[in-house]
Structures are given as C-alpha cells and as structure tokens.
Amino acid sequence: MFIPKQCSFLRLISKSYNRQIHGNSKRAIILGIETSCDDTGCGIVDTQGNLLGEALHSQHLTHLNNGGIIPPIAHDLHRQNIENVVQQALKSASLSLNEVDAIATTVKPGLPLSLIIGAKYGKYLCKKYHKPFIPVHHMEAHALTARMFDKSIEFPFLVLLISGGHCLLAVANSVDEFLLLGESIDDAPGEAFDKMARRLKIKNLPQYSTLSGGAAIELATSEATDFLDFAGIKAVFLRHIWRAEKKGIPPDGVMSGYQNLCASFLLTTTRHLCHRVQRGMEYLARKKLIPPDKQTLVVSGGVACNNFIAEGLQIVCENLNYKFIRPPPKFCTDNGIMIAWNGVERWNANIGVYKNFDDIEIASTSQLGQSVKEDVAAENISCKWVKLSSLAKPKVQIDSEQKSMTN
Structure with a gap:
C-alpha cells in the first residue's frame, strides 16, 4: 500500500497537539x-x-474586452481598488480592523503582479494593527471552501479543482496535507473555453457579450441541436474553426453552427473530466486512502459553476457511491471569503499563523501537496466507464453568478 510521507505517525501526533492549543472555545474573526x-x-x-x-471588485469586463488578462492592467486595478474593497467588507460586517484577530492573504500560486498587491497590503495591515498573518495557498483555499457551507465534510475527501488556470485532482487529508493524483498537462478547462469562445467570435452576439468563455459555451450548448464527435478535443475544434474562417467571417460576425460546436466541446470536456475522476476513485479504492463511509467528491474553482459538467460528475458519484458537493457558484469563483475561511481552518488547527512574516514571499507557481501521479500511472487502472448518456440533451441556464466562471 502506498503511504504518503506527510502521514507519518509523529506528524499526526504533532497535528493533534497543535489543534488543542487554539481549540474552539473563543470565537475569532x-x-x-x-x-x-x-x-x-x-x-x-x-x-x-x-x-x-x-466585497469584490471584478475586472472581468475590462479583460474580456482586451481579449484576455493583461497582468500590468490587473496589477494597476488591484492597487486602485484594494483599500476600498477591504473597507467595504469591514463596513458590511459592521467591524473595524481592531476587532479582527488575523489577516489571511493569498500568496501563491497566481500572477506575480497581482499577488504582490494583496500580499503587501495584507502585511501592511498586520503591522499597522498588530495582527498575525496567515499566508494562503490559493488552490488549498478552493479545496476547503465547501467545508464552510457543509459541515458534514470530513477529512479525507477527494477534490476536483477546475478553473481557468488549474485542473487538479487531489485527496485532502487535512487542512494542509494533500495528495495530488493528477493535473492538466497544458490548458486548464477554463482557459480552453476562453480560447474557443474567442475564436468563435460569439462575443459579437448580445447575449454572450458580457460572459466569460466558459459561461458563453455553456449557454450556447443549451441552444444546440446536435453533437459533433470530437477526439483530440482542442485540435479538432480548431480545425473546424479554421475551415470556417477560410470561407470568410466578417470581424463583427459569428461562425454558423457555433451552438453545436460548443455543445460538442463541452460534452467532450465533461466526459474527459468524468473519466479522470472515475480513475482517481478507482485508485483510492485500490489503495484504501478514503474509508467507504467518507467517500465524498468536492468540486470547486470557477469552472465548477458549469452545471453541465457538474451533472456529469454527479452521475459518476452516484455510480461509485460518492457524495457530490460543490460550494454555491458565487464561492466557486475567486473571492475573499474562501481565503478568510482557509484562514479560519488554519487558525483552528494552529497551522501557518505567523507573528513574524517578513520572510514570507509570493510564488507564481506552487504544487498542491505531495504528488503521487507516478504511482497512479504505475497502477495502470482500466475502468468500465460510467455512461453519461443522460447528458445528450443539455438544458442550461446562466445566472448572474456564473458570468465570470473561469478563475
């Protein structure tokens, strides 16, 4: 049986002892x-x-109109808005910073020019108001957000994190212990959706003009009449677009048949994700890493807002006796609540709460936990795939919380 390095007996004893230091007797903010x-x-x-x-200030429309996120622009907008956003949040809570017990801030992974604004401002507030600093790993925060809304989620559990920049399948063993089963090799789903939507030019149609690529493709899917059979998903999709472009599409035009293309792309992406999750579940059963009575799949990240993908994953869960959980769509996308909650998890466990934090730096890349990808590959797991036939006729509605769903 594969035994992760993090799960040593001495470390487990240390974790148990540390949890007794803070306890839950005193409410902290x-x-x-x-x-x-x-x-x-x-x-x-x-x-x-x-x-x-x-409070949240979204740059979605700015970057949508620029054809993608431009880091220097994102940096400037963060710098212009961060103080006001923090003050708005405090006002909505009827609190002052003196009443806050600690400040948690994303320090990795992410765009360096964006991370630096939050990290510097968080440290500044900690020094000014004499508060401890809690550095947060962005993907760990996404992974644990569901525990704020569903207190029944216990460690260990399986988590799929899908967004514009990441696609990760991992086991959450504790607040800061993760086993990475697999991750995307090139584009994450959200990034692929954005690129495809731009090539299709569906932003030129009013109903898609303010939607992220993923949300636009999901909405277009609901208008589809048929599916194309895709293999080698992105390459085939691009060839279809290239052939249409050769015939000529005006700058303000849209490629004909885009609904069926979007539906096929979304169906193929969903099937791919479901197969990888099913294989991960088979691996966990083989290695006995999650007890049968705790089999839970948590799905988070911006693309988790996609109801079509969520439905496919739920079918897999029902067939393999897993409980399917995802946070409310508003909290699947990037937000300050998930960072605060990760701070709460760390505060309660007495893990990563710093009074001296000058040496804590940002990092643009950071692996989630300990990788067991090679061990997963070595198992050479073959599955009888769960059938997703009920997804053949998607019915999708996009609400305001799903407009920016790829972060």
Whole structure:
C-alpha cells in the first residue's frame, strides 16, 4: 500500500497537539484578501463559520474586452481598488480592523503582479494593527471552501479543482496535507473555453457579450441541436474553426453552427473530466486512502459553476457511491471569503499563523501537496466507464453568478 510521507505517525501526533492549543472555545474573526488573478476580493469569517462581510471588485469586463488578462492592467486595478474593497467588507460586517484577530492573504500560486498587491497590503495591515498573518495557498483555499457551507465534510475527501488556470485532482487529508493524483498537462478547462469562445467570435452576439468563455459555451450548448464527435478535443475544434474562417467571417460576425460546436466541446470536456475522476476513485479504492463511509467528491474553482459538467460528475458519484458537493457558484469563483475561511481552518488547527512574516514571499507557481501521479500511472487502472448518456440533451441556464466562471 502506498503511504504518503506527510502521514507519518509523529506528524499526526504533532497535528493533534497543535489543534488543542487554539481549540474552539473563543470565537475569532479572520479577514481574507484575494488578488491572485483579476478579482480583488475581501471576506470576513469567524471561527464558527459565519460569513460576516464581503466585497469584490471584478475586472472581468475590462479583460474580456482586451481579449484576455493583461497582468500590468490587473496589477494597476488591484492597487486602485484594494483599500476600498477591504473597507467595504469591514463596513458590511459592521467591524473595524481592531476587532479582527488575523489577516489571511493569498500568496501563491497566481500572477506575480497581482499577488504582490494583496500580499503587501495584507502585511501592511498586520503591522499597522498588530495582527498575525496567515499566508494562503490559493488552490488549498478552493479545496476547503465547501467545508464552510457543509459541515458534514470530513477529512479525507477527494477534490476536483477546475478553473481557468488549474485542473487538479487531489485527496485532502487535512487542512494542509494533500495528495495530488493528477493535473492538466497544458490548458486548464477554463482557459480552453476562453480560447474557443474567442475564436468563435460569439462575443459579437448580445447575449454572450458580457460572459466569460466558459459561461458563453455553456449557454450556447443549451441552444444546440446536435453533437459533433470530437477526439483530440482542442485540435479538432480548431480545425473546424479554421475551415470556417477560410470561407470568410466578417470581424463583427459569428461562425454558423457555433451552438453545436460548443455543445460538442463541452460534452467532450465533461466526459474527459468524468473519466479522470472515475480513475482517481478507482485508485483510492485500490489503495484504501478514503474509508467507504467518507467517500465524498468536492468540486470547486470557477469552472465548477458549469452545471453541465457538474451533472456529469454527479452521475459518476452516484455510480461509485460518492457524495457530490460543490460550494454555491458565487464561492466557486475567486473571492475573499474562501481565503478568510482557509484562514479560519488554519487558525483552528494552529497551522501557518505567523507573528513574524517578513520572510514570507509570493510564488507564481506552487504544487498542491505531495504528488503521487507516478504511482497512479504505475497502477495502470482500466475502468468500465460510467455512461453519461443522460447528458445528450443539455438544458442550461446562466445566472448572474456564473458570468465570470473561469478563475
């Protein structure tokens, strides 16, 4: 049986001891700051899991009109808005910074020019108001957000994180212990959706003009009449677009048949994700890494807002006796609440709460936990794939919370 290095007996004893230091007897308030990409977010949560206040400044439309995120622009907008966002969150919570017990801030991974704004401002507040600093790993925060809304989620559990920049399948063993089963090789789903939507020029149609690529493709899928059979998903998709472009598409035009292309792309992406998750579940069963009575799949990240993908994953869960959980769509995308909640998790476990934090640096890349990808590959797991035939006729509705769903 594969035994992760992190799960040594001595470390488990240390974790248990540390958890007894803070305990849960005294309510604490944690303020979280998020600036890893293009959203400036602040959230305030207490150690009992109550959401006290929040504020968010989205740069979505700015970058949508620029054809993608431009880091220097994101940096400037974070710098212009971060103080106001924090003050708005405090006002919505009817709190002052003196009443906050600690400040949690995203420090990795993400765009360096974006991360630096949140990290510097978080440290500045900690020094000014004499508060401890809690550095947060962005993907760990996404992984644990569901525990704020569903207290039944216990460690260990399986988590799929899908967004514009990441696609990760991992086991969450504790607040800061993860086993990485697999991750995307090139584009993450959200990034692929954005690129495809831009090539299709569906932004030229009013109903798609303010939507992220993923949300636009999901909405177009609901209007489809048929599916194309894709293999080698992105390459085939691009060949279809290239052939249409050769016939000529005006700058303000849209490629004919885009709905069916979008539906096929979304179906193929969903099937691919479902197959990888199913293989991960088979691996966990073989290695006995999650007890049968704790089999839970948590799905988070911006692309988790996609109801079509969520439905496919739920079918897999039902067939393999897993409980399917995802946070509310608003909290799947980047936000300050998830950072504050990760701060709460760390505060309660007495892990990563610093009074001396000058040496803590940002990092643009950071692996989630310990990789067991080679061991997963060595198992050479063959599956009888769960059938997703009920997804053949998608019915999709996009609400306001799903418009920016790729971060």
